[in-house]
Amino acid sequence: MLTDIMQVLVLGxxxxxxxxxxxxxxxxxxxxxxxxxxxxxxxxxxxxxxLYWYLGxxxxxxxxxxxxxxxxxxxxxSYLALIKPLEKKSQLSVVMVTFAIAFFIEQIVKLGCSIxxxxxxxxxxxxxxxxxxxxxxxxGTIIPYDxxxxxxxxxxxxxxxxxFISKSKLGTSIRAISQDREAATLMGINADRVLMFTVMISxxxxxxxxxxxxxxxxxxxxxxxxxxxxxxxxxxxxGMGSLPGSVLGAFILSYASxxxxxxxxxxxxxxxxxxxxxxxxxxxxxxxxxxxxxx
Amino acid sequence: xxxxxxxxxxIVLVAVIGVGIGAGAYFFLISxxxxxxxxxxxxxxxxxxxxxxxxxxxxxIIKFGVLDDMGYITGxxxxxxxxxxxxxxxxxxxxNIGNETYYVGIExxxxxxxxxxxxxxxxxxxxxxxIYYKKAQFILGGFRTEALQAYREIVMDAKKIFFITGSxxxxxxxxxxxxxxKYKYTFRIQPLNEVFLAGEVIxxxxxxxxxxxxxxxxxxxxxxxxxxxxxxxxxxxxxINGLMPFFSAFIYGDNRLQVVxxxxxxQTAGPVNFYGxxxxxxxxxxxxxxxxxxxxxxxxxxxVYGDTNQPSLxxxxxxxxxxxxxxxxxxxxxxxxxxxTSFIRHAKTPFTIPFWDHYVGNFSTAPIYTxxxxxxxxxxxxxxxxxxxxxxTDDVLAELEKSEWQGIDPNWTTPxxxxxxxKYGMGSPTATISFWTDGTYHRDVxxxxxxxxxxxxxxxxxxxxxxxxxxxQWVYDSANPTLGKWECVPLGPIPGISDDYMLGTYFxxxxxxxxxYTDQPWGQVITANITWPVR
Numbered sequence: 001m002l003t004d005i006m007q008v009l010v011l012g013x014x015x016x017x018x019x020x021x022x023x024x025x026x027x028x029x030x031x032x033x034x035x036x037x038x039x040x041x042x043x044x045x046x047x048x049x050x051l052y053w054y055l056g057x058x059x060x061x062x063x064x065x066x067x068x069x070x071x072x073x074x075x076x077x078s079y080l081a082l083i084k085p086l087e088k089k090s091q092l093s094v095v096m097v098t099f100a101i102a103f104f105i106e107q108i109v110k111l112g113c114s115i116x117x118x119x120x121x122x123x124x125x126x127x128x129x130x131x132x133x134x135x136x137x138x139x140g141t142i143i144p145y146d147x148x149x150x151x152x153x154x155x156x157x158x159x160x161x162x163x164f165i166s167k168s169k170l171g172t173s174i175r176a177i178s179q180d181r182e183a184a185t186l187m188g189i190n191a192d193r194v195l196m197f198t199v200m201i202s203x204x205x206x207x208x209x210x211x212x213x214x215x216x217x218x219x220x221x222x223x224x225x226x227x228x229x230x231x232x233x234x235x236x237x238x239g240m241g242s243l244p245g246s247v248l249g250a251f252i253l254s255y256a257s258x259x260x261x262x263x264x265x266x267x268x269x270x271x272x273x274x275x276x277x278x279x280x281x282x283x284x285x286x287x288x289x290x291x292x293x294x295x
Numbered sequence: 296x297x298x299x300x301x302x303x304x305x306i307v308l309v310a311v312i313g314v315g316i317g318a319g320a321y322f323f324l325i326s327x328x329x330x331x332x333x334x335x336x337x338x339x340x341x342x343x344x345x346x347x348x349x350x351x352x353x354x355x356i357i358k359f360g361v362l363d364d365m366g367y368i369t370g371x372x373x374x375x376x377x378x379x380x381x382x383x384x385x386x387x388x389x390x391n392i393g394n395e396t397y398y399v400g401i402e403x404x405x406x407x408x409x410x411x412x413x414x415x416x417x418x419x420x421x422x423x424x425x426i427y428y429k430k431a432q433f434i435l436g437g438f439r440t441e442a443l444q445a446y447r448e449i450v451m452d453a454k455k456i457f458f459i460t461g462s463x464x465x466x467x468x469x470x471x472x473x474x475x476x477k478y479k480y481t482f483r484i485q486p487l488n489e490v491f492l493a494g495e496v497i498x499x500x501x502x503x504x505x506x507x508x509x510x511x512x513x514x515x516x517x518x519x520x521x522x523x524x525x526x527x528x529x530x531x532x533x534x535i536n537g538l539m540p541f542f543s544a545f546i547y548g549d550n551r552l553q554v555v556x557x558x559x560x561x562q563t564a565g566p567v568n569f570y571g572x573x574x575x576x577x578x579x580x581x582x583x584x585x586x587x588x589x590x591x592x593x594x595x596x597x598x599v600y601g602d603t604n605q606p607s608l609x610x611x612x613x614x615x616x617x618x619x620x621x622x623x624x625x626x627x628x629x630x631x632x633x634x635x636t637s638f639i640r641h642a643k644t645p646f647t648i649p650f651w652d653h654y655v656g657n658f659s660t661a662p663i664y665t666x667x668x669x670x671x672x673x674x675x676x677x678x679x680x681x682x683x684x685x686x687x688t689d690d691v692l693a694e695l696e697k698s699e700w701q702g703i704d705p706n707w708t709t710p711x712x713x714x715x716x717x718k719y720g721m722g723s724p725t726a727t728i729s730f731w732t733d734g735t736y737h738r739d740v741x742x743x744x745x746x747x748x749x750x751x752x753x754x755x756x757x758x759x760x761x762x763x764x765x766x767x768q769w770v771y772d773s774a775n776p777t778l779g780k781w782e783c784v785p786l787g788p789i790p791g792i793s794d795d796y797m798l799g800t801y802f803x804x805x806x807x808x809x810x811x812y813t814d815q816p817w818g819q820v821i822t823a824n825i826t827w828p829v830r
Contacts, residue, residue, distance in 0.1 A: 217448065
């Protein structure tokens with residue numbers, strides 16, 4: 001039984017780590033600019049497909065770099081061209097436009113597959129293979145090397161982002177805007193520029209999540225919506241705008257989901273994120289650690 | 296009001312947390328409950344260990360897990376086929392390994408992959424539960440590429456042998472060749488992959504065209520394709536479209552044979568949509584419509600086909616049409632439809648009729664392709680366990696991959712005399728258990744490539760009667776007007792057409808013999824001429 005629990009913990013940890021990356025970005029954008037970015041799952045999607053499309057011709061390293069650059073740029077362009085003009089008008093417009101971006105990216109992905117001659121849904125080869133094997137066994141638990149890589153990269157990136165926000169000049173500006181945008185602007189901080197960088201960082205994080213996770217989990221055009229729903233549940237649980245809350249929420253939700261699916265019923269596990277969203281919004285809308293400003 | 300609402304929700308939350316903690320304690324602290332138990336009490340075929348009327352010690356059960364949409368015919372077929380195999384093995388005395396007797400157990404998990412609004416995580420969750428909680432040692436099932444792709448990763452990561460029993464996507468077995476270390480546990484046992492399925496459809500189409508041209512002075516020139524908008528149907532359609540100019544050149548000497556209409560419809564399409572699709576096909580003047588449909592929408596396809604008095608002949612893949620109740624389901628609207636199936640009740644191999652009768656006797660329905668796939672998968676694994684005297688995955692894998700076929704009847708050889716039938720195939724109702732071991736698309740084992748360790752673990756579309764589909768036409772039965780009947784329509788040989796050239800050249804398949812039902816060693820198939828729709 002202990003082996004089973006360990007196995008589920010491993011699976012939950014990996015998915016938790018991926019959602020941590022995605023949710024931290026999501027929370028960052030909300031915490032800084034109050035932007036409810038429904039295109040966040042689509043950022044994951046486009047990065048995953050970039051890797052898928054380029055891997056065969058450009059190799060792993062170049063494909064990853066290119067995918068991350070493109071998704072980061074898409075984040076920046078989305079903000080400048082579509083979110084920023086609507087931001088001052090109404091929040092609803094921003095939500096609607098990010099919704100449209102998500103749909104647009106989904107269609108682009110489908111179109112891209114048709115034009116480039118790729119299957120819409122696919123798996124990618126494992127990233128790491130050692131001595132002809134793709135996994136190792138630890139106390140009876142099978143652990144693919146890719147999982148270890150995902151955990152290391154996720155925590156490394158989240159640590160670096162946290163460090164960046166707390167120590168860098170841009171990070172200080174992000175925190176200042178999240179606390180009081182008007183005051184920060186009066187102090188000479190260019191809020192639009194900072195928000196653009198925030199959306200870019202968020203897109204980059206979603207991109208990293210995609211390039212490390214896609215070799216372990218197939219991609220499909222509609223997957224952006226699942227990613228969005230789950231990351232939404234994570235930030236609601238952890239607290240909108242709280243980065244530690246996102247980390248906590250990602251792992252709680254992932255473990256809950258995996259334990260439910262393995263030991264209770266897979267059908268119920270798909271309800272877990274929805275249940276979390278509904279209950280948390282009704283009882284504690286600010287989440288477990290939630291506060292508006294970035295911490 | 297708000298406060299009382301919050302109180303209610305708080306009570307609900309506390310209750311849920313309480314139940315969660317209780318359930319957690321139940322699972323993790325009480326050791327008896329912690330382990331999932333493969334309970335068995337009766338010898339009922341639907342019980343966990345079919346055919347055994349007592350509880351079997353957990354470590355004496357060979358645990359097979361079926362992953363499929365259990366609410367759809369593919370899942371039910373896979374479950375039933377696996378149960379039938381388990382029942383036969385268990386009632387014959389089980390499996391002896393060393394001095395111990397083991398029995399075959401069957402458990403299922405629902406992946407909901409037939410759901411038009413597919414949720415990939417549902418199949419993944421089912422696979423995780425099957426492997427990590429129910430502890431299945433061998434996995435079988437799966438039919439929808441998109442879902443299977445996701446949950447196969449879980450099965451491969453857990454290093455479990457996985458027999459695909461319902462998906463034609465070639466990539467699954469191509470992965471075995473391309474990334475052997477990761478995917479070596481994948482096998483396909485049903486159906487033929489999409490490339491060969493396209494070949495089968497094309498051959499049937501060719502036989503129909505020639506038959507109509509020579510016997511009825513009817514020139515078929517316009518072809519329509521109606522398919523689910525899915526990856527495997529797109530590839531199959533591509534193959535059919537690609538072959539069309541070859542056919543046209545051979546049959547007519549020009550390019551008049553063309554695909555005039557192709558409809559790729561979403562999984563969410565309803566009956567109303569099909570009226571539109573069929574109207575388009577009728578307007579295109581198509582002589583033959585090729586369906587490529589595996590999901591429940593096949594029912595709408597056929598229902599509206601008859602309802603709108605379509606003049607074109609329907610000929611292709613419609614999994615729903617493989618059910619013996621299809622006439623009843625469509626109220627006779629499937630009349631004239633020619634559907635591909637793995638086999639019917641005929642002596643395709645010595646085991647076909649006994650299997651069919653035993654299946655129908657137990658489940659009161661005809662077996663579809665996933666049923667025989669699952670049946671064959673259980674038999675193949677169990678035979679490998681017996682031969683290798685081991686339950687260890689890698690030992691079973693090694694046995695499954697063995698190419699020294701044993702006990703091969705001289706008849707079961709390729710045209711060049713090279714045996715390609717593995718030992719398990721002789722027990723297969725469909726005779727499609729042949730795995731490529733040469734690592735190429737060639738049908739015949741090539742001495743130049745023999746010895747390559749990599750394999751695709753795929754089934755072979757072989758020379759007659761191995762590995763070929765059967766085409767049956769739904770026709771009115773005056774003796775049974777509410778049920779209708781199947782008539783097996785002849786597939787070949789095709790006069791004046793060189794299959795070797797058309798398919799061999801196009802796919803680089805090498806030479807092969809066209810199927811001839813009348814040549815079968817174990818019996819004759821009742822064949823009938825194609826009945827053209829009278830509209």
